[in-house]
Amino acid sequence: MPAHPIREFLRCLPKCEHHIHLEGALTPDVLFSLAAKNQITLPQNDEAFESPTSLIERYKRFTSLDDFLHYYYIGMSALVTASDFEDLAWDYFQHASADGVAHAEVFFDPQAHTTRGIKYTTVVEGFGKACKRAEKELGITTLLTSCFLRHLPPKDCLEIFEDEEVQKSYKSGVVRAIGLDSSEKDFPPENFTELYRKAKDLGLKLTAHAGEEAPASYISSALHNLGVTRIDHGIQLINDPQLMKKIALDKTMLTVCPLSNVVLRCVDTIKDVPIRKLLDAGVQFSINSDDPAYFGGYILDNYVAVHEAFDLNVKEWESIVKAGIEGSWCSAERKDELLQRLHRVLAEWKGKI
Ligand SMILES: Nc1ncnc2[nH]cnc12
Ligand SMILES: [Zn+2]
Numbered sequence: 001m002p003a004h005p006i007r008e009f010l011r012c013l014p015k016c017e018h019h020i021h022l023e024g025a026l027t028p029d030v031l032f033s034l035a036a037k038n039q040i041t042l043p044q045n046d047e048a049f050e051s052p053t054s055l056i057e058r059y060k061r062f063t064s065l066d067d068f069l070h071y072y073y074i075g076m077s078a079l080v081t082a083s084d085f086e087d088l089a090w091d092y093f094q095h096a097s098a099d100g101v102a103h104a105e106v107f108f109d110p111q112a113h114t115t116r117g118i119k120y121t122t123v124v125e126g127f128g129k130a131c132k133r134a135e136k137e138l139g140i141t142t143l144l145t146s147c148f149l150r151h152l153p154p155k156d157c158l159e160i161f162e163d164e165e166v167q168k169s170y171k172s173g174v175v176r177a178i179g180l181d182s183s184e185k186d187f188p189p190e191n192f193t194e195l196y197r198k199a200k201d202l203g204l205k206l207t208a209h210a211g212e213e214a215p216a217s218y219i220s221s222a223l224h225n226l227g228v229t230r231i232d233h234g235i236q237l238i239n240d241p242q243l244m245k246k247i248a249l250d251k252t253m254l255t256v257c258p259l260s261n262v263v264l265r266c267v268d269t270i271k272d273v274p275i276r277k278l279l280d281a282g283v284q285f286s287i288n289s290d291d292p293a294y295f296g297g298y299i300l301d302n303y304v305a306v307h308e309a310f311d312l313n314v315k316e317w318e319s320i321v322k323a324g325i326e327g328s329w330c331s332a333e334r335k336d337e338l339l340q341r342l343h344r345v346l347a348e349w350k351g352k353i
Helices: 005-012 028-037 052-059 065-076 082-098 110-114 120-138 154-162 164-171 189-201 217-226 235-239 241-250 258-263 275-281 299-310 314-326 332-349
Strands: 015-021 101-108 141-149 175-181 205-210 230-233 253-256 285-287
Touching: 005 299, 005 332, 015 082, 015 230, 015 253, 015 285, 015 299, 015 314, 028 052, 028 082, 052 065, 065 110, 082 101, 082 120, 101 120, 101 175, 101 332, 110 120, 110 141, 110 154, 120 141, 120 164, 141 154, 141 205, 154 164, 154 189, 164 175, 175 189, 189 205, 189 217, 205 217, 217 230, 217 235, 217 241, 235 241, 235 253, 235 275, 241 275, 253 275, 258 299, 275 299, 275 314, 285 299, 285 314, 314 332
Parallel strands: 015 101, 101 141, 141 175, 175 205, 205 230, 230 253, 253 285
Antiparallel strands: none
């Protein structure tokens, strides 16, 4: 028997990760070494940037989503070359593989790089190479999602969406989905209706962060005005029972990020993440890491934290992992393969936990 049987059981489950910002996998150590290599000056008037250790300490004291985003955008300014992006994503995929991730749908923020003079093609070349390598060497199927920064003017988002290289990446299938992220309050989904209409016309998959800090009305707006088929975070859904019923009925998946919600103070403790309420209401959701280098854990740490807080039984874990597989944007064959793998793992663990 392994020393930590529950952790090992959760590791063995064929997990799908749907909510991980690749830039959020940039650890303080890598951030400092890239900044030195690329001659990027980190803020000198903020003592958090004295060393990787002081940065880690600062990450323990985030007060809100915006407080985190301030550090997130500074951190990613150290990324310059295609190989910086590739190494970052490869580091994430290795962690994901060690945690038993079978399929990973990963976000990146093009505008956070193009607005500081990095070419979109550089970013996509690096991330794309790491995705291919993860498929080949780790057996993880992948999907790249380009997120738009909602704190920027919608016309800027449209402009980058229409850029020739960006369009090429969609049409070639290197990037297959769009998302909406960054500061949430005061930047409602309906501002991006035209962008999402155009993305839908291209056949891209659609998701958006909604109901992380802002109210459940952001979730209904993302569904109705943007036509998304998935909601990132969505924890405020529990404040709108009618909408919760509809989301359960439609099998719209939420990508819940428990450690993130605690660190960014959307909830007080993991026990306040509405896992039990979502399960009881029959809402489909997956469990994800969001920004693992900033929130103290990768996907398995999130699974373990949920297990410790809610003491879920095997049936409940089966339904969560199954929802993640069924809600993934991979092929029907891949879903079947993962469902079969899930059944094998459950059979192997029967009676052991
Ligand atoms: N949790 C989060 N919410 C919104 N935007 C983000 N970008 C990276 N992490 C994010
Ligand atoms: Zn996120």
